[in-house]
Amino acid sequence: MKKIILSLLGIVLMISVFAQNATTHLFQRKEIKKRLNRAACWQLKHPQNEYKFTDWTNGAFYAGLFAAYEASESKKLYKALYKMGESNKWQMGELLHHADDHALPQTYIDMYRICGEEKMIHPYKQAVDKFMSTHYSETPGLANAIERANGTLMFWCDALFMLPPALVKLGITLNEEKYLSLCDSLFKQTYELLYDHEEHLYARDISYKWDFPGVKPRKESNGEKVFWSRGNGWVMGGLARILKELPEDYPNRQFYVSNFKEIAERIRTLQQPDGLWRTSLLDPDSYPGGEASGSGFYCYALAWGINSGILEREEYLPVVRKAWIGLCALQQKNGKVGWVQPIGQDPKKNFSSESWSNFGTGAFLLAGSEMINL
Template sequence: MNKLITTLLVFCILTGTAFAQKEGNEKLFKDSYIKKTMKKALSWQLKNPKHELYDWTNGAFYAGVFAAYETTGSKKIWKAMEEMGEANEWKAGPRLHHADDHAICQTYIDMYRISGDRKMIQPFIETMDEFMVTPYETGDIRKCTWWWCDALFMGPAAFVKLGETLDDDKYLKLNDKLFKECYDLLYDKEEHLYARDIRYKWDEPGIEVIKESNGEKIFWSRGNGWVMGGLVRVLQELPKDYPTRDFYIQNFKEMAAKIISIQQEDGLWKASLLDPEAYPGGEASGSGFYTYALAWGINNGILDKEKYLPAVEKAWVGMNSLIQPDGHVGWVQPIGADPRKNFSADSWEVYGTGAFLLAGSEVIKLKP
């Protein structure tokens, strides 16, 4: 009898715990909760600025800020973006060919589409005019203009957004050329992931092979997150009948299938995609971009809902576990070019917040 009572008590406790967890998780998907959490994370980040406002880090952050504005309609968020643009004089960063310095222009273009104020895009038009007539010098590592995979978030969407806004496909064609060069250089067609740059490829003549501790190829989580986020932002813009659209869709689908196959139990992804055991904690920035990309794929009918929705729901629960009491997004790997171990709940970066905001902006659109 005592054994039976004990068994029943354990069952009730476990059932109650599971019910409480389910109830808590359901809260995370309510529109009001998502908006509240996005505003909290955004408010903290705006009070704790970092880097030059034209920097690539803020390019990713303000992409998320604009997504938060679209999601919430907050006038305060719009004002924050205006202040950023005015401080930058609506200019790209100073490096003409460097995709990192073009990322912030995505937000300028998005804002122009609402306000119609030409000053928001004119400097970028002038930058692109110069870009298109100025040769780019390559090198041992820099074998093409976009020679590192992160560039595929920074540059492509800015080019395509500008082309669509001006109804001028020369920018789209330029993006096709530069994107395909990067794809040919860095995309691993067996693993369906991108090397961060040529130094992390296995079969490149003259390049010393770098391996993870378990002998696997090095595929950086945030680097591939940049790519998937960039693919989303290109596909959002390209016309349905655009000649190369299927190339981007195929690349997106291949990466999506790979990414959900290596999702961790907590719903997140470690800093190194193929050597998760060697790295602590779920990494917020890569995980945020995957959550954003996968949710967008479902919302736009590109990814099968039955297959991908459980992964997105699991990821969003995991992402919320990274929000700290004061509102900052923790567990963000610092700036680098490969997987790192030196981050914790206290580690934050503006691009981590940007990734979280982008994820929330798509998760809120999901339908059961």
């Protein structure tokens, strides 16, 4: 009997060692760079022409592409970034007061920091100055939604990835305090409107809140509140990008740090055994199968948190390692990142291994760029 037990223990140990060896290569710098390059090249060859080139979807993708360029120093990726800016004439989207149309200029500012070409940043500075001097009612289609949200300009949580990092990048780059102050004001409005202090997660918008006047509470099948994975992924990614810019002595930095750490701790507890997160954070059993975009943003933000010293390495490193293994399992041999939930605003099951989108690739690239730094 003793020999049988020892034999079984030996088999378990061998399986454990084999499993570790099977994934060890995923954390080697060479392997990560290879995966980033394959994902970036596949996406560049398969642009989503149904979206405007200044769309938020490209904002997320090119944020990831720039991170991949920084990690790999690939001339090919640099040329793609420059070509994108030239094609857009370094302009933001058409809707001045809509946060989504401010996402792509984050990459313009990053490129300006490398090249120093005024054309890369001047159009966006002009746009933000106009933004600050005009009323949101001058941007078609926004007024009613903003008024329903008690005047909150960024009334959906995704917006925290789109506009605030662009404002902070602009303020830091030009040494202009007014852009940082604007970020603080807009972010805190959204925080006060959508942050759930019990769950430490963001509602996607007021229609998913349980305590907003005139809103009928929505529930998952298990009775829990509805918290969308990618929505909170946008928030975590946005916070990481803001904190990366703000100096340690910035007066309002601690607000962002506290919010980041609270959400990180909650997200850590919601990771599933495969290392990924489900589209519904509090009802994972109803949404089987990991999703790439939300999981990618979590992996990125948590890895950045470790790298920056904000999150405890011993506590979060196992979470991030599992997340990266899970994300790599979603990438196909040709570089395509599958299992991306299509554009939406709440949990869905409408995706598969063949479902892809440029913002999902962007999340994967951001995650990989931080994994290299680990």
